[in-house]
Amino acid sequence: MGRLYNFAMIHDYMICNIILGQAIAGQWQVSPKTNIAIANGRISYIGPDKVDAKQIYNGRGRLLTPALIDCHTHLVYGGNRAHEFDLRLNGASYQDIAKQGGGINYTVQQTQKASEKTLYQQAKVRLNHFMQQGVATIEIKSGYGQNIHDELKQLRIARQLAQNHKMRIIPTYLGAHSAPAGADKGQFIAQCISDLDMVKQSGLAQQVDGFCENIGFTTNQCEEYLTRAKQLGFAIKLHSDQLSNIGGTPMAVRLGALSVDHLEYIDESDCQILGNSSTIAVLLPAAFYYLRETTRPPIGLMRQYGVKMAVASDCNPGSSPCHSLLLSMNMASVLWQMTPAEVFCGVTHHAALALGLENLGLIKEGYIADMALWNCTHPNQLIYNIGYNPHHKTMVAGEWR
Ligand SMILES: [Zn+2]
Numbered sequence: 001m002g003r004l005y006n007f008a009m010i011h012d013y014m015i016c017n018i019i020l021g022q023a024i025a026g027q028w029q030v031s032p033k034t035n036i037a038i039a040n041g042r043i044s045y046i047g048p049d050k051v052d053a054k055q056i057y058n059g060r061g062r063l064l065t066p067a068l069i070d071c072h073t074h075l076v077y078g079g080n081r082a083h084e085f086d087l088r089l090n091g092a093s094y095q096d097i098a099k100q101g102g103g104i105n106y107t108v109q110q111t112q113k114a115s116e117k118t119l120y121q122q123a124k125v126r127l128n129h130f131m132q133q134g135v136a137t138i139e140i141k142s143g144y145g146q147n148i149h150d151e152l153k154q155l156r157i158a159r160q161l162a163q164n165h166k167m168r169i170i171p172t173y174l175g176a177h178s179a180p181a182g183a184d185k186g187q188f189i190a191q192c193i194s195d196l197d198m199v200k201q202s203g204l205a206q207q208v209d210g211f212c213e214n215i216g217f218t219t220n221q222c223e224e225y226l227t228r229a230k231q232l233g234f235a236i237k238l239h240s241d242q243l244s245n246i247g248g249t250p251m252a253v254r255l256g257a258l259s260v261d262h263l264e265y266i267d268e269s270d271c272q273i274l275g276n277s278s279t280i281a282v283l284l285p286a287a288f289y290y291l292r293e294t295t296r297p298p299i300g301l302m303r304q305y306g307v308k309m310a311v312a313s314d315c316n317p318g319s320s321p322c323h324s325l326l327l328s329m330n331m332a333s334v335l336w337q338m339t340p341a342e343v344f345c346g347v348t349h350h351a352a353l354a355l356g357l358e359n360l361g362l363i364k365e366g367y368i369a370d371m372a373l374w375n376c377t378h379p380n381q382l383i384y385n386i387g388y389n390p391h392h393k394t395m396v397a398g399e400w401r
Contacts, residue, residue: 018059067136069351072312079110134372143174212248275305
């Protein structure tokens with residue numbers, strides 16, 4: 001990229017006296033005594049000089065990083081599933097609870113029943129947790145509607161959240177999440193496929209996602225659904241290989257999915273396929289932790305084959321009631337031995353790619369000025385600590401939140 005801005009220009013803003021910290025391709029880049037200027041919402045200068053700017057902010061030696069990106073959440077839903085917690089602790093599995101009509105179907109009922117006002121208020125509380133942790137971009141999926149009316153209701157809440165907060169929200173239609181109890185899955189997926197036109201017309205979703213799993217939808221069903229979504233111009237992604245390997249990952253890669261998410265059960269040949277593609281592996285350690293799973297995603301193989309890894313919270317009421325991206329980052333390192341630099345790259349640059357967002361997730365000239373200031377000195381402290389939040393301030397597209 002050539003120089004976009006010349007030195008004679010007056011920048012809108014300059015943040016001086018910061019430690020710049022980020023991870024590029026899994027390697028730390030930490031530069032003390034750096035100044036960063038912003039023009040038109042984008043980063044216009046990085047370096048040791050003081051440049052002409054209309055406003056100056058003294059970072060007082062704080063750490064400045066790209067703002068965090070949570071690229072996989074189910075943030076909008078009704079009710080909660082605290083009553084299932086005891087069942088889980090007594091050994092009932094995700095599948096057992098789902099078979100008993102609990103699990104996702106309970107959340108679906110609560111989501112269908114809830115007014116938009118209630119759903120909004122509950123989601124706003126959850127969103128605040130992420131905002132307070134330096135998250136400036138968050139993906140939000142529907143998937144608890146089981147009919148187009150309630151799916152669009154969830155997506156409207158995501159839009160309202162975006163309108164009322166300085167937060168970049170990427171909305172995803174997850175119609176093929178779970179079929180109603182006793183329903184024919186083939187008929188249900190056919191309905192989801194025909195509903196895609198209405199989702200497109202509503203303008204409420206940018207991406208389409210499905211749940212490809214032995215307790216979810218088959219690879220063929222997901223392929224038909226994602227193929228139609230792609231024809232309509234949606235970006236696509238897939239929950240794959242969480243509890244079983246039924247072929248979802250190579251299918252999604254073949255269709256050009258932005259990401260495949262979970263991947264505990266991915267095998268070596270699929271790691272190779274993923275590493276040769278631009279599809280991002282989104283890893284969700286809080287769900288692994290909460291379900292007390294024992295099969296880990298093969299991080300070593302992913303590294304070996306050059307798979308680009310992202311990390312997200314998977315915030316949802318059943319398998320990951322986690323409202324902390326910082327905690328998820330710690331879990332990815334402790335539970336799976338991802339290096340802190342891999343994890344940080346996974347919640348910034350690679351998370352942006354998992355959402356199809358160019359020019360975001362790095363501190364680089366020409367990139368969108370989404371940045372977070374922290375009361376610490378190295379980004380590895382955000383991963384090493386548990387329950388520690390040194391967040392000071394977040395900037396979204398060149399404006400402080
Ligand atoms: Zn999910």
